[in-house]
Amino acid sequence: MSRMRMLIAGAVIVAALGAIGFWALSAPSRLPGDAIAAVSDGAETRGERIFWAGGCSSCHAEQKAEGDARLELGGGLELETPFGTFVAPNISSHETDGIGAWPLVDFANAMQRGVSPEGAHYYPAFPYASYSRMNPSDVADLYAFMKTLPAVEGNAPPHQLGFPYNIRRGLGLWKLLYFRDEPVIALADDAPSAAELGKYLVEGPGHCGECHTPRDMFGGTRYGDWLSGASAPVGDGKIPNITPGGDVGGWSETEIADYLESGFTPDFDSAGGEMVSVIKNLANLPPEDRAAIAAYLKTVPAR
Amino acid sequence: MKFFAIAASAFLIGVTAASADPIEDRQALMKERGAQMQVLVPMAQEKQPFDAAAAMAALETLAANAASVDVEALWPEGSMGGENDTAPAAWENWDDFVAAHDKFKADAEAAVAANPQDLDTFKGVFGSVAANCGSCHQTFRL
Numbered sequence: 001m002s003r004m005r006m007l008i009a010g011a012v013i014v015a016a017l018g019a020i021g022f023w024a025l026s027a028p029s030r031l032p033g034d035a036i037a038a039v040s041d042g043a044e045t046r047g048e049r050i051f052w053a054g055g056c057s058s059c060h061a062e063q064k065a066e067g068d069a070r071l072e073l074g075g076g077l078e079l080e081t082p083f084g085t086f087v088a089p090n091i092s093s094h095e096t097d098g099i100g101a102w103p104l105v106d107f108a109n110a111m112q113r114g115v116s117p118e119g120a121h122y123y124p125a126f127p128y129a130s131y132s133r134m135n136p137s138d139v140a141d142l143y144a145f146m147k148t149l150p151a152v153e154g155n156a157p158p159h160q161l162g163f164p165y166n167i168r169r170g171l172g173l174w175k176l177l178y179f180r181d182e183p184v185i186a187l188a189d190d191a192p193s194a195a196e197l198g199k200y201l202v203e204g205p206g207h208c209g210e211c212h213t214p215r216d217m218f219g220g221t222r223y224g225d226w227l228s229g230a231s232a233p234v235g236d237g238k239i240p241n242i243t244p245g246g247d248v249g250g251w252s253e254t255e256i257a258d259y260l261e262s263g264f265t266p267d268f269d270s271a272g273g274e275m276v277s278v279i280k281n282l283a284n285l286p287p288e289d290r291a292a293i294a295a296y297l298k299t300v301p302a303r
Numbered sequence: 304m305k306f307f308a309i310a311a312s313a314f315l316i317g318v319t320a321a322s323a324d325p326i327e328d329r330q331a332l333m334k335e336r337g338a339q340m341q342v343l344v345p346m347a348q349e350k351q352p353f354d355a356a357a358a359m360a361a362l363e364t365l366a367a368n369a370a371s372v373d374v375e376a377l378w379p380e381g382s383m384g385g386e387n388d389t390a391p392a393a394w395e396n397w398d399d400f401v402a403a404h405d406k407f408k409a410d411a412e413a414a415v416a417a418n419p420q421d422l423d424t425f426k427g428v429f430g431s432v433a434a435n436c437g438s439c440h441q442t443f444r445l
Binding site: 064235236237238262263264267268269270271272273274276277279280 | 340392441442
């Protein structure tokens, strides 16, 4: 074998190993069976609170939907991001166009591992990185509640993404680098119990960090700058710093909780951009939950 | 009489707001709306007792404020940068932006015309006015 041939053979082997390595490393991983809770009595009722905390309507209902229309989750909203345009799918209870035929195990794997029933990766525009921090029982409750919502016909068009972001398998590497389901902030032992609940709501279902924390060039959350603000993932706006060192540092807990209900800041400016829809969701939570979010925001490291 | 009150205060706002910088003018306009909300929102939330006269005065100021707006003069093409908080979407969807203003103006006038004397009536008409803040800011505010 000539030296040239050996070089070519070597390159082929390296490429093949690289491909095998890529394939192995990028494989979707599913939840272990014991991480899926059973649907228990009252799940439908409890699930409504998780639904509003999770903010599903902001992307999956019609834009600017009000009232009961926020429960029609036909998808179609386009998120124009630096990676391309993501289109929110139909997650209504429709048997074929939505997720009505999914068993809980598929729902839980979508929510907490970003894996589709067919075993493909979801793009993290769907905030499963945050949802992975949810309690399995809350996921089951949410599943039961969403079963009660209207079936909406129709499929949203596919995402429009450029190379290399259009290769779904590559998201396996993204998950390897960035996906982590452990809590973000360690609260002090003497932190009030409200802060503990708020931490769960903010870091988990509320997925506040998805927009309020800056990302690196590959869309990975920079956890060291937790909630310190970012450029808007969609549109031209800026997402504010919501740590005690930021724009809301001077607000009292009551003022933060009021804002999350009414959209009015302490000086009666009113929320803009994506936050308008977020507040429409949060306004449906029990007042203790909004107070808990405020308590947690007071405990996170100032940036 | 009420009409003249509104017209007169609209005229005054029009005069005082006439400075050279449309961004400053917009901020002054919005700050005045915020000051009325500071009176109205706590009443609607029942955190302050309902005071029909105070509510009416604030609603009249809001309606006059809305009536004073000349959208084209306050939002000239390209008036961005600096302290601007208006999203480019306003100029890209100009007709919708103007329609959002017209709706706010109509809802504010309707609230004044309703002249609410009890809390429930007030909550109803004020709710329609306040919904404009979020619906307009959602699309047109950075």
